Structures are given as C-alpha cells and as structure tokens.
Amino acid sequence: MKKCVAEILGTFGLVFAGTGAIIIDQASHGAITHVGVALTFGLVVLAMIYTFGDLSGAHLNPAVTLGFWAARRLPAAQVLPYIISQFIGAILASALLRLLFPENILLGATLPAGSEMQSFILEAVLTFFLMLTILNVSTGAQEKGITAGIAIGAVIALEAMFAGPICGASMNPARSFAPALISGHLEHLWIYLTAPPLGACAAMFACRCVREKGCCQSPAKEMTA
Numbered sequence: 001m002k003k004c005v006a007e008i009l010g011t012f013g014l015v016f017a018g019t020g021a022i023i024i025d026q027a028s029h030g031a032i033t034h035v036g037v038a039l040t041f042g043l044v045v046l047a048m049i050y051t052f053g054d055l056s057g058a059h060l061n062p063a064v065t066l067g068f069w070a071a072r073r074l075p076a077a078q079v080l081p082y083i084i085s086q087f088i089g090a091i092l093a094s095a096l097l098r099l100l101f102p103e104n105i106l107l108g109a110t111l112p113a114g115s116e117m118q119s120f121i122l123e124a125v126l127t128f129f130l131m132l133t134i135l136n137v138s139t140g141a142q143e144k145g146i147t148a149g150i151a152i153g154a155v156i157a158l159e160a161m162f163a164g165p166i167c168g169a170s171m172n173p174a175r176s177f178a179p180a181l182i183s184g185h186l187e188h189l190w191i192y193l194t195a196p197p198l199g200a201c202a203a204m205f206a207c208r209c210v211r212e213k214g215c216c217q218s219p220a221k222e223m224t225a
Contacts, residue, residue, distance in 0.1 A: 019108025042157025
C-alpha cells in the first residue's frame with residue numbers, strides 16, 4: 001500500500017508540474033519557454049526519485065514498470081497495482097489543473113505535430129533510451145540515489161527539449177492519458193499508450209546484450225546477489 005501511495009503522489013507531482021508548466025507557459029504567453037518546460041519535466045522527475053525512490057522505486061510511468069517487469073526485476077503481482085496507482089495520480093493532477101485553469105483547452109496533452117507514425121516511432125525510440133538509462137543506473141526495480149536521479153532527469157529533459165515540439169516527448173502513458181481524458185482530446189492517444197511500452201521492453205533486450213548478467217534477472221536472484 002505504501003508503494004502504491006508513493007506512486008500516486010510521485011506521478012501526481014510529475015503531471016502537475018510538467019503539464020502545469022505547459023499550461024502556465026501558454027497562459028503567460030511564453031514566459032516559461034519550451035526549454036523551461038523540458039527542464040521542469042526533468043527536474044520534477046529528479047525530485048520525485050529522491051523523494052520516493054527508496055519506497056516504490058519512483059517509476060512514475062507504466063512503461064517503466066513494464067520495462068522492469070520485462071527485465072525480470074519486478075514481480076508480476078506488483079505490475080497492475082503500480083500502473084493503476086500511476087494513472088490515478090496522473091488523473092488527479094490533470095483534474096486539479098482543470099479546476100485551476102478552466103479556460104485551457106488541452107491541459108498539456110501530447111499531440112503529434114506531424115504524422116502519427118512519425119510520433120509513434122519517436123516516442124518508441126525516446127522511451128527506449130530512457131529505459132536503457134534507467135536499467136543501467138537503477139538498483140533492482142528502484143530508481144534511487146544521486147546517480148539515478150541526475151541521469152534519468154537529464155535524459156528526460158534532453159529528450160523533451162529536442163523532440164517535444166514534434167511528438168510531445170511523453171514517454172509515459174499515464175502522463176498522456178490524464179490530460180487527454182480530462183480535456184476530452186483522445187484522438188491521438190493510442191500513440192502514447194502503445195509506443196512507450198514497446199520502447200521500454202525493447203530496451204530490456206538491448207540491456208541484456210551489453211549487460212547480460214547484471215541487467216535482466218529475477219528479483220530473487222538480485223536479493224541473493
């Protein structure tokens with residue numbers, strides 16, 4: 001239960017700060033800027049990892065949870081509770097932002113600027129490199145410690161900075177689902193629900209190639225290692 005609450009709070013913080021930055025940037029006519037939005041996403045993830053990394057692992061992302069499970073670092077019984085908690089936290093954050101900014105149409109929803117296939121491939125590749133980084137700096141299924149926080153936050157900020165204007169650089173089904181649901185803009189949601197999990201699971205195979213014994217192993221083996 002504590003892990004689920006930590007995931008709810010952590011994902012709430014991610015969506016509230018990240019999509020909130022997008023909304024406030026629009027409301028203030030560009031005061032935050034695109035670079036500021038990208039940095040906000042990276043910094044809030046870094047902060048949530050330091051806050052909840054030793055409790056739940058600070059996944060904050062269904063794709064990351066599935067990636068850890070595919071890498072045999074997370075028991076199957078924990079996957080669904082984690083994912084449900086992440087969606088709850090994200091929806092609560094978007095609902096609060098709707099109350100605060102009722103005039104905003106999209107609430108920070110991720111939408112493709114070009115073709116759907118272009119954004120699908122971008123989201124899969126971005127999540128691939130994010131998950132590859134996570135698998136190499138995390139301990140078991142937990143993102144914790146100075147190295148993990150800085151590395152993961154930096155990758156998110158970097159990818160959001162260069163790919164955000166094209167695909168939104170979501171890399172997170174919960175982050176995309178919540179504003180789309182609350183704002184009612186579900187037309188491109190399938191991209192952000194399918195591409196990140198595919199990219200995260202593909203990262204497991206890449207990690208296995210370069211770190212065959214240390215990357216993908218069962219939780220039981222890790223506990224006895």
